[in-house]
Amino acid sequence: MPDISAQGRPHTTDAGHISFFRLYAHRIRRQARWLGLAPFFIFLFAFMIIPASSLIVGSFQDNTGALTFDNFIHLLKPNIVSSYLITINLSATTAVLGGLGGLLIAYAISLGGLPQGIRSFVSTFSGVASNFAGVPLAFAFISTLGRAGFITVLLRSIFGIDLYDTGFNLYSFWGLSLTYIYFQIPLMVLIIQPALDGMKKEWREASENLGASAFQYWFHVGIPVLLPSLSAAVILLFGNAFGAYATAYALTGGLINLVPILIGAQIRGNVLHDPNLGYALAFGMIIIMTASIIAYLWLQRLSSRWIK
């Protein structure tokens, strides 16, 4: 029989026993660390992996459960294509506009040299406002900019301007965009703030010192350094808008043909009930979201390399 202690088994000396238990204690401790994450993994499994898999499986089934590709062929129907286009358009519009607004605010509070008090106020407000979505947000907008909304009435009675005569309509694409932008701007402030804080003032000074104009600084340094973070942030805003359901539903009641609303209608609706088509729609949405997240992570990595 070979000498087992030579194969890495513990020695039988006292000291060996101690190190044996130490070794295992260490392993158990190491595993215990993972144990702490168990609730997270259970949650992930129960509410993400299982639903997503059943959704993907369902999208390849007809209503009898047989394998089919019909659901995906149906995705090419004009109203579905147009709903994807509208959703993408709405998400992109609000991501870009909200992103721009958020960037300007974040720039003002981080590089614009505003007092610390304003900065922490804006940060706190952004934290709250970026989460203010869904029915309450829709209601807030209806009560200010709706046909009988506070501001609408105020403008009409004081200045004699009828918002809705000028072509504005809260329940239209642009009305919905405006509502979305309300939570996109603060979200942008929150995401882009760290990136702007990471811009060293010495870069600006070094470039000035070497004779560069402000334009040359932004062209050669500022924008290239910020670009990955900026695009990542805009992509995140895009995904944020793409998945928003309650705000749109509460505001337009399904008047605007958005993908999340369409999915809702297919899965639990009464008129359009076709869960499998709903699954295929959702599958398409998962693909778009996944692509956004991958792009986001990739860009984040790119920028974190630069801004430490």
Next chain:
Amino acid sequence: MGFIELEGISKNFGCNTVVNELSLSVKKGEFVSFLGGSGCGKTTMLRMIAGFETPSKGSILINNVNVSNIPPARRKLGMVFQNYALFPNMTARKNIGFGLRISGIPRTETEKRVDEMLDLIHMTQFGDHYPHQLSGGQQQRVALARAIIVKPGALLLDEPLSALDAKIRIQLRDDIRAIQQQLGITTIYVTHDQEEALSISDRVAVMREGRIEQIGTPLNIYNRPATSYVASFIGTLNMFYGSVVDAEKGVVTVGESLLRTAESISVDSGKTVRVAIRPEALSLFNNETMSDANFLPGRIETIKFLGSTVRFIIKFEDKFISMDCFNTPQFKMPQKGEQVSVTFSREACQILPGDAIPFCYHE
């Protein structure tokens, strides 16, 4: 007329005066260091020269031109920052070539000069590395090259080595000095490290609370500190309170002992002064000791072996004295607790005004 003239510069932040009526003239090709503790206004002074801060009072002349209204981008000064401040999105090459590129120098010429610079800073093989792929020392070399490639009128360095570890710090500081000498570029160097300042500068300006406390050659600053602040700031120093017995002949008492200085004392007899003696000026009494030397009796408290030198802490009455001796083969090492006689020449005895904070010795 110096190449850089600072004339009565003051800078206030609110009611806080950070630089106070500071004047200095730096000759062309000279290497001057600002040396001082944290918060004494070194960075602020440098940033005013670079143009990033405006003086509240006084004027700055560079090459006989008042630069008060010239923005930093047109002052043609090279600046090196403490945290390197390389552009993170550019390789070392691109960083170095930035100044030439933006001023529209043709590409081939830029590339050629970048190559020369990479060679000068010994980084030829790192040209295509991004800053995050370079060590701190390498980044600072690139930052130096980026500043000097545009042939600036003067080079301004703000604690360029303080973020690096000791070994690289010494190597790079010698390189900085060598490059400065090679190019003959006027340089202002900010540091709080006295050894750094003394070892690379033509002149050192010791700063305190926004003023220059003393300016002079490193030798001068070290051997002839003008004030107790400078004396205590530079190197290790023994300082004792004494009282003047005979100002004319240069005699003071420290405790029970009489000490003689080489020169007469400019303080009246009977007044309190401070006597400063460098640890390396002390030695143990032996048969080579001059007959007119000073003596202090004491007991050896601590012996610290530092390699080439040995530091003794010797108790003299209620005070402690540091003494450094070279660790030569013929050196007879005394024992701890031994009673000894410490001797030093008259010249080693520096008399400073007796005001300011009481102070014994520091390491």
